[in-house]
Amino acid sequence: MKTTNDVIISGAGPVGLFLACELALAGCSVLVLEKAEHPLSPLKQLPFGIRGLSSPTIDAFYRRGLLDELEVPKRLKDPHAGAVKGTRRQVGHFAGIPFHEGDVDTSRWQNRLPGSPDTHVIAEMAELEMVLARRAEALGVVIKRGMPVSDFIADADKVVVHTGGQSFTSQWLVGCDGARSIVRKNGGFEFAGTEPAFTGYSTRMDIADPEKLRPGRNITERGMYLQSQPGYVMIQDFDKGAFHQSEKPLTREHVQEVLRRISGTDVTIETLQVATTWTDRSRQATAYRKGRVLLAGDAAHIHSPLGGQGLNLGLGDAMNLGWKLAATIHNKAPEGLLDTYHTERYPIGAQVLDWSRAQVAIMSPDPHARALQAIIRDLINTPDGATYMAARVWGIFTHYDTEAAHPLVGYSVPNFTLENGTDVGALMQDGRGLLLDFDRQAVLENFTKAYDNQIRYVAGDVKERMGVSAVLVRPDGIVAWAADNAADSAELRQAAARWFAGNTPGGNVFQPAV
Known part of the structure; x- marks a missing residue:
């Protein structure tokens, strides 16, 4: 039909x-x-x-x-602009525990070539x-x-x-x-999955006595509140998600009671402008x-x-x-x-x-969590800990397990730049796969003709080749195959057949089980 x-x-x-x-x-x-x-x-x-x-x-x-x-x-390049500068500048957090610019060793991220886009931005x-x-x-x-x-x-x-x-x-x-x-x-x-531990509140409010609330993220014995800027307050109330699930009206009086209890102050909310609730149900x-x-x-x-x-x-x-x-x-x-x-x-x-x-x-x-917080804080304040946390938060090590031997396969393709200045980002805007041939190998020259315009062939050396001679990239930017030296045509055909369908006689005879 x-x-x-x-x-x-x-x-x-x-x-x-x-x-x-x-x-x-x-x-x-x-x-x-x-x-x-x-x-x-x-x-x-x-x-x-x-x-x-x-x-x-x-x-x-x-x-x-x-x-x-x-x-x-472009306008919000630094979300922590009001915080400490230099090596102690906060660049992210885990569970509210900050990690700092000076502790993150980006040289360990070997796939990030010069000219790569930023690892994190605010949108x-x-x-x-x-x-x-x-x-x-x-x-x-x-x-x-x-x-x-x-x-x-x-x-x-x-x-x-x-x-x-x-x-x-x-x-x-x-x-x-x-x-x-x-x-x-x-x-x-x-x-x-699992049920929630807390009800979260995102609010914009007019506060009669704003000096009673501390700026930034504040973890207390009763929960957490975050004041990102005056009047914009996020609250976590560890009630197992009870209020969010109750579907009760979200009133000024209720939010004030929760905020007073969590912050340990007698702060007064004059007007609740905007408010919504959420949970950590997973x-x-x-x-x-x-x-x-x-x-x-x-x-x-x-x-x-x-x-x-x-x-x-x-x-x-x-x-x-x-x-x-x-x-x-x-x-x-x-x-x-x-x-x-x-x-x-x-x-x-x-x-x-x-x-x-x-x-x-x-x-x-609770006391157990506070003990964990102290240990995690000590770890995050080390180069190893901060670099690991940053890599996880920013998705640097995101990887698909394809069972291939080459260390690039399954990862996002490095932003290789050709000698004429064209980079991978510009080459992938049409949504096709990409075969990069740094050594202009004859065995690869006609390869993509079998794939009905699914794969774009680009030959030429690059400014930093990371020890590889050729790379096959899926349309989503994930490396499907890579060769360090002369390309193995049978291995390349197997990799391509896993992700693409060719029109050559015999079809995908080299295709392994998916």
């Missing part, structure tokens, strides 16, 4: 929009259905909407020409959505707002999606519709795909926002899924390619959930 769309995406947040961009870049027709009638919200704008982008996200945006379109990172949710929506629409994506997915029926050939009184048909449906995902619930996906879908229905972002995994890794985790889902789903739609995918979306992304999500749980355990207001 002919369908109206290749893909319907439920949710026009950053994850849904970035996925739409990736699919449209690969020539797919995409319809995005969004519950909210308008994209703007005070909670998406600064300071509530502040988000830290980690290295995998920054690399992905750079390789698609999106990074330069973001203005907020705003509202701007991210605006830039991604603009790019998606320029690529032909249709975005319909005020049209939440209410239900769907999926069979072996199509998915019929219902929203209000209308229905839309597509080959595939992807749920990017957040923590309370209708796609996940109606699709029968199991959502396993859950993950046990499968990211059921037939023609897939999940990404918060629909696939939820956890505490501590450390700001949720957005980056979801955008990583989109980058990983986009090219694989597009190749499947265009019949250019090796058998099992789409299944690698779950096998690669699920372990990354599980790591982030455990990272979040660890932070919550350390921030708990």
Whole structure:
């Protein structure tokens, strides 16, 4: 049966929009259905909407020409501008415990070449959505707002999606519709995990006596409060998520009682301008795909926002899924390619959930947690500890286990720069895979002709080759194969066959099991 769309995406947040961009870049027709009638919200704008982008996200945006379109990172280069300068300048934190610039030894990150994008930047949710929506629409994506997915029926050939009184048909449906995902619930996906330890509050308030609250992050015997700037207060109340789950009205009186109890002051809130609650409930879908229905972002995994890794985790889902789903739609995918979306992304999500749980355990207001805090603080105040924490928080060591021997395989491709000044980021903006041939080897010259324009061949030496002679890069920027010396053509064909579908006689005869 002919369908109206290749893909319907439920949710026009950053994850849904970035996925739409990736699919449209690969020539797919995409319809995005969004519950909210308008994209703007005070909670998406600064300071509530502040988000830290980690290295995998920054690399992905750079390789698609999106990074330069973001203005907020250019204005907010230093989120800790008011803090101590020099080597003791705070550049991040784990469970509220800061690590400092002078302790982070970036020379240990051998894959970060000169000219690579920043490892971490500050962004705003509202701007991210605006830039991604603009790019998606320029690529032909249709975005319909005020049209939440209410239900769907999926069979072996199509998915019929219902929203209000209308229905839309597509080959595939992807749920990017957040923590309370209708796609996940109606699709029968199991959502396993742990219950919350606290209720979190994000607020903007007018305070009668602001001098009673200390600036910055304050861990007390009863919880934590963070005043990022006067009147903008985040609170953690370790009530096992009771208030958030009660759905009681969020009043000035309630927030004042919680803030007084946590801060140990008699501070008075004159007006509660904006307030919302959240928890550290941590859950993950046990499968990211059921037939023609897939999940990404918060629909696939939820956890505490501590450390700001949720957005980056979801955008990583989109980058990983986009090219694989597009190749499947265009019949250019090796058998099992789409299944690698779950096998690669699920372990990354599980790591982030455990990272979040660890932070919550350390921030708990009890003697055991305070003892752990002291030990972790001592470790973070060492070069080894700070370098490790920074690498984890910024996603430097994000890696897919492909069982390949070469140390570059499974990691984000280094930003190699050709002698003419062109770098990997510029070479990947069309969304294709990339074969870099530094030695102009004859055995590689005609290789990509078998892959129907899926792989771009680029020959020429680079300024820093890191000891390799050739590198095959997937469309999402992950190294699929690398050779230190003369390329092994059979090994290269096996690597390419794992991720691409060639049109040569015999098909993917070298393809290993996925």
